[in-house]
Amino acid sequence: MKIALAQINYHIGNFKQNEDKILKSISSAKSQGADIVIFAEMATSGYPPRDFLEFRDFIHQCDESISDIAKACKGIAAVVGSPSINPEEQGKDLHNSAFFLTDGKVQEVRHKTLLPNYDIFDEYRYFEPNKTFKVVEYKGKRIALTICEDLWNIGNDPMYTINPMDELMKQDPDFIINIAASPFHYKQVKRRKDILLQNVERYKIPLFYMNHVGAQTELLFDGGSMVINSGGIVIDELNYFEEDLRVYDLSQIDDPAFYSRLAPKPNKGKIELIHDALVMGIRNYFHKLGFNKAILGLSGGIDSAVTLALAARALGEQNVLAVMLPSEFSSDHSVADAQKLAENLDCPYELISIEEAYKSFESSLNAVFKDQPFDITEENIQARIRGLILMALSNKFGYILLNTSNKSEAAVGYGTLYGDMNGGLSVLGDVYKTEVYELARFINKNVEIIPENSILKPPSAELRPGQKDSDSLPEYDILDKILYQYIEMRKGPKELVGMGFDEAMVRRILKLVNTNEYKRYQTAPTLRISPKAFGMGRRMPIVARYLS
């Protein structure tokens, strides 16, 4: 039996395009002699469709896609993820289902048992969990057909009270198919493989694992679909961050003579994974929205430099406009460093001074401000003038503005709402400042693209004379460690102090994080590369008094 894995970059709600890609893959798999071709979870609709699932019209379009795809399954079977209507009167209206299509029709449907409802997942919002278990029989083989999370209740601290594979094993399946939509973060690539290997180790049958690839706004799917043989060897992985289609002969996958010929993917390091994920995230965000061109404010600092380099790789250097927006507080090297970077990358750039606009606001506000001293208000006015000019260029010429804030700043609220926090997409909002430096070094690994001076100089917002980030924030290497423990690891103040961090600093930082929730609420969607990103996966009250 030959089994094809078709790893596709779906587009949420773009039924026509998703169906076309699926049909093309069926045709290609068939021409390579495949008996079954496997597509991902929720392939018809893209994942996650979120509240579109509450529209009967949307579900109807998913059904129509399934029906069209089934018609193409002649001489081949396909496994396709799609929502299905729960026929029972009680419970949620939908299931998250895997359709087994062959002979031109829907042969079998299986539903997801374990519905993730944590971090970025909301599956209990829409779906009723499966409660009955039956293998799919096809051409003399018994297939344990499961969906994503169904394989994840393994190991310590089980989140669910049931394990679908334990049930399916009672029916003696020959192999497992798992169709998934497993979003990337830098620890997930290894963790996912470990979980899949634990399954094969426990059940001792091969596993065909099919993941999404491509970005859906903030969620990045890295692909890396794989085949694990019954001996627990990952015999092959599909491309990471790219579409792919490969066909395997079930009778060969346990044969070392066969699988030793397949080149295993070299393991990429954390920073390279983040780099590749962000480039894909930017590219898919623009292209799926029908845009080609980005704009950003280039300050000469490290964050906008890294953002520009990533955007140039994602969209092509000629499609990214860098704008330098100096004020009276900008240092000479800022514009020089920015210009050097734009030239190194061969990106177009503009220079627009904000001094005249700043003076006009001073004058307009003079009658109300009277003798009030210069304070954060004036700093914010500068940031907001920059934001306004960038948005004006964006509106006039059809750019999308990229936000350049990093995760450390976003965490402690070191940024101006409606100013430098503007943008359609936050590229680095899940990347701590210390990791931004690592990204810069990675980008420069062969040749100096980002000027060394942007990397070496002390970080500054340059909104008042001689300002440095360290005037009002702890050093980033300490700050980032505390933020990681609080945000990613959910450690409270006592636990943090127990880890050796200074209590006053811990209290101050946690208070900053919590009281700046209101700013993050209005931030652009953030490309998610960590296990706990700001946005849909971290849901906090704004009005609250905990650690604040």
Added chain:
Amino acid sequence: MKIALAQINYHIGNFKQNEDKILKSISSAKSQGADIVIFAEMATSGYPPRDFLEFRDFIHQCDESISDIAKACKGIAAVVGSPSINPEEQGKDLHNSAFFLTDGKVQEVRHKTLLPNYDIFDEYRYFEPNKTFKVVEYKGKRIALTICEDLWNIGNDPMYTINPMDELMKQDPDFIINIAASPFHYKQVKRRKDILLQNVERYKIPLFYMNHVGAQTELLFDGGSMVINSGGIVIDELNYFEEDLRVYDLSQIDDPAFYSRLAPKPNKGKIELIHDALVMGIRNYFHKLGFNKAILGLSGGIDSAVTLALAARALGEQNVLAVMLPSEFSSDHSVADAQKLAENLDCPYELISIEEAYKSFESSLNAVFKDQPFDITEENIQARIRGLILMALSNKFGYILLNTSNKSEAAVGYGTLYGDMNGGLSVLGDVYKTEVYELARFINKNVEIIPENSILKPPSAELRPGQKDSDSLPEYDILDKILYQYIEMRKGPKELVGMGFDEAMVRRILKLVNTNEYKRYQTAPTLRISPKAFGMGRRMPIVARYLS
């Protein structure tokens, strides 16, 4: 047996204040001879604490509150909602629990069975559902102790496969206690009462129902806790939108001589409910954040007029600064109408022209814009200058900026991101334009507060000469009907056309709603008064191609 209902305005994570309020109510109930005093769901922490529930430190503080409150329960019992740790190895780490406290300690704990996970609710994210059922025995009475949603799986289209009261009835309880956190929308007051009545009708025992009151950012809790006797009569309701404490004698509640003396609450109409909810929402948002003063841009139009009137009622007229920001496109009546309103309300106001700032941007952008014609860019620049000036005043003097956009505009993206969409709180973002007019009429019901001219003139953004909303949008009475069917009722295009709406208009409006998701993503939290508000209860992908 005497039973007290203590309806409290909790503050999320403000353990000290919540505990103090609970202890004071226990003391007051005891002095009135109560045997039991009932508090709401998640009373220790406030509701919804959202991802704070993932912090062990937060749960520990809830436990400490329960322990403190238990100590005060001598000669009286208290029912207090709080999270509790799931002792089982499998499943989610927490339960959503009701603690029965007496004799200075925790006597019994019951867990919530039905976990809402739709609209604004995320309870499967945190909690393991209860699966065993046992009444609480106290002073010879058997109590069916349930939590909020546990009573809601009644009627057609059941969302859950189990009904907790059916199980508890097997143990022959004397009455039901239901502790809740049931957020307001204008249909919910009646719906909630209907659901509770259906329970009493089915189980034929009295019900003591305890709800939250007060606002938690966007969620508004209207209170209205109530007692329903075994005959299915609502014998009393606690205050709406205010704290309250009342004591009832169980032996009296079926006695008409007793309950006919209780004044039933007059049913408020939809617009009055919305009015009262918004006033409470503004007031609690500010005071729980430690702020007193609001600022807003007053255009002379209806939206900012209604927002100002509501804010003046919520915070006191002297605490709301209205700022008129005319441009060359502002009509004469705009400033006059705005000024008249501020004077009618006795609010302070300022007038700051944006013409100078606008000219400075024209000049700064001239070299890049060259001969490009006036378009939406220049309209947005005006809105963003206004936003910048309002934020500058907010920063300098410690105001929170109120956003004045209505739901119709928010739906179709008729507003400028980082301009008139600025603000810490959206007051009218869940109120359709046609409802804003009704609110204005309600505010003016005794005396003309909002100038008649602001109500009568055709809506206009005044961002180009002679502009009217109807130049680019359908008339609001049609637009709002289509929006309601799409947003609140989740009707798709075919269903809408089937209802008699013009197909081209339907397609155009649905596309506007979907393609403007990116703007709403960056909008302020919106006070929720409808069954489907923008924000946490409506979760949509930004990058998608459905109906767009």
